[in-house]
Amino acid sequence: xxxxxxxxxxxxxxxGTSQGVPMIxxxxxxxxxTDPRDxxxxxxxxxxxxxAALLIDTPPELRLQSLRAGLNRVxxxxxxxxxxxxIMGFDDLRRYCDLKNGAMPVYGSKExxxxxxxxxxxxxxxxxxxxxxxxxxxxxxxxxxxLGGLQITPFSxxxxxxxxxxxLLQRDGEKVFAYMNDCKDVPTPVRDAIRDVNCLMxxxxxxxxxxxxxxxxxxxxISRDVRAKHTYLTHLTHHKSHxxxxxxxxxxxxxxxxxxxxxL
Amino acid sequence: xxxxxxxxxxxxxxxGTSQGVPMIxxxxxxxxxTDPRDxxxxxxxxxxxxxAALLIDTPPELRLQSLRAGLNRVxxxxxxxxxxxxIMGFDDLRRYCDLKNGAMPVYGSKExxxxxxxxxxxxxxxxxxxxxxxxxxxxxxxxxxxLGGLQITPFSxxxxxxxxxxxLLQRDGEKVFAYMNDCKDVPTPVRDAIRDVNCLMxxxxxxxxxxxxxxxxxxxxISRDVRAKHTYLTHLTHHKSHxxxxxxxxxxxxxxxxxxxxxL
Numbered sequence: 001x002x003x004x005x006x007x008x009x010x011x012x013x014x015x016g017t018s019q020g021v022p023m024i025x026x027x028x029x030x031x032x033x034t035d036p037r038d039x040x041x042x043x044x045x046x047x048x049x050x051x052a053a054l055l056i057d058t059p060p061e062l063r064l065q066s067l068r069a070g071l072n073r074v075x076x077x078x079x080x081x082x083x084x085x086x087i088m089g090f091d092d093l094r095r096y097c098d099l100k101n102g103a104m105p106v107y108g109s110k111e112x113x114x115x116x117x118x119x120x121x122x123x124x125x126x127x128x129x130x131x132x133x134x135x136x137x138x139x140x141x142x143x144x145x146x147l148g149g150l151q152i153t154p155f156s157x158x159x160x161x162x163x164x165x166x167x168l169l170q171r172d173g174e175k176v177f178a179y180m181n182d183c184k185d186v187p188t189p190v191r192d193a194i195r196d197v198n199c200l201m202x203x204x205x206x207x208x209x210x211x212x213x214x215x216x217x218x219x220x221x222i223s224r225d226v227r228a229k230h231t232y233l234t235h236l237t238h239h240k241s242h243x244x245x246x247x248x249x250x251x252x253x254x255x256x257x258x259x260x261x262x263x264l
Numbered sequence: 265x266x267x268x269x270x271x272x273x274x275x276x277x278x279x280g281t282s283q284g285v286p287m288i289x290x291x292x293x294x295x296x297x298t299d300p301r302d303x304x305x306x307x308x309x310x311x312x313x314x315x316a317a318l319l320i321d322t323p324p325e326l327r328l329q330s331l332r333a334g335l336n337r338v339x340x341x342x343x344x345x346x347x348x349x350x351i352m353g354f355d356d357l358r359r360y361c362d363l364k365n366g367a368m369p370v371y372g373s374k375e376x377x378x379x380x381x382x383x384x385x386x387x388x389x390x391x392x393x394x395x396x397x398x399x400x401x402x403x404x405x406x407x408x409x410x411l412g413g414l415q416i417t418p419f420s421x422x423x424x425x426x427x428x429x430x431x432l433l434q435r436d437g438e439k440v441f442a443y444m445n446d447c448k449d450v451p452t453p454v455r456d457a458i459r460d461v462n463c464l465m466x467x468x469x470x471x472x473x474x475x476x477x478x479x480x481x482x483x484x485x486i487s488r489d490v491r492a493k494h495t496y497l498t499h500l501t502h503h504k505s506h507x508x509x510x511x512x513x514x515x516x517x518x519x520x521x522x523x524x525x526x527x528l
Contacts (some may be wrong), residue, residue, distance in 0.1 A: 010371075017356065018355075019327075019356075019359055020327055022331055024327060024330045024331060024335065024336070024356070024358060024359040024360065024361050024363075025330075025335065025336030025337070025359060059327070060324045060325070060326075060352060060353055060356070061324070061327070062281075062285050062325065063288060063324065063325070063329065064305075064325065066288045066289075067286060068289060071289065072289030072347075073289070079334065084354075085355070088324060088352040088355065089284075089324055089355070090348075091324075091348035091349070091350070091352065092283075092288070092324070094283065095283055095287060095288040095289060096288065096289075099289050118382070118383075119382075119383045120348070147290035147492075161434070201444075230401065240267075259400070
């Protein structure tokens, strides 16, 4: 989408809502679809720069997502929030610790990291580091930090009774990629911060309103307001097929799917 | 294997050790194998009787295991222990709660259930029951209980610094199936209790000894000692292919694999 000082590669590992698509025991047309784009594991994104390979979130399917994408390297992990569909594959980072032979840097809000430490205490206790198991270097972040040659800015987003964290990735001051997979709104200061971003990937759960997620029309309105050059909807339900959703979207807005890959 | 008063169907949903097979980023011959029996998700077993459908453990891949097996019903869940590879799919029971329109009975040791309640507190708090989310009826068990027309006996098994729970399923007093997927030994009183069982499915991690798991020769010795009529090894690593393992085993002992299904 843009040629610049160095390329950034984005691969969508998962694009589904909390129950995934297909849903267990559902025989709706979308859950029975044979289109691979209608098979949505839980949300995760893999990002590579010349310096580093970054993972956003560790959903339950992380191991199988990693195998499907042929991954053998993760240098750091960003977490959006501690809901089950975004963190229950955290223990599978053990293999990436093995492969890098060291601790995994994990970034997120203090609240999110505290919650993960309560669930996976062995990974966070430096006195209990055991080769072959996951162990992390904790980075509680609330302002821009450098990583993999990028400048990454975390933003708090309303997500029901919780806050999730969205991330803006900048390359030499160029707003390249904004990722906000679970949110009910994007506050004005965040909109101002990401305005004119090259690519926005944003919660677009379904057509109907939802108490804790953006629906499609809300996501489109935000995309327009921030003047994203390109937008992908993610965290999608089984209510519509990939093909049907895409046919209903305006120019410049598409639907993410598992294994979608592009460069920025 | 036995015709009796009613049939019991066993389906292996997962048969792999904690990192699964293939392992992320491993290019050994087994991890590159195209034999579907060398694709091992984390251990889980699905058991049906005329009265009920039971699940043992909720590994991270539970959703995809459920889809692969075409499951649309779970009436109760038995948990062996709270290590990540056995419980991190617990939230995906939400769909089975939806399908049954009620709470999910979950059985296990008090220690195991307390640990799961710490990880998924919303599922265990009756004041927070929300339609669409998982919520459970807790059954901390340490002696024989009736379920699905069976009599089920939990046994504590040594598993490193922890205990795991093995389960013996009896049909009208007939010892039908014993399942012990994570253990370093089977204590004498447990061996006495399961002696002459129709089918034993037991930890047989790999050939080399392991501090917290049975290796293949130890598992074979236990199978012989308890005079199991048939034995399946499970919780297997990537060290050998399915075909090679099976070729090395004595009569009456086989290797479990994902999607293996049989009646007892």
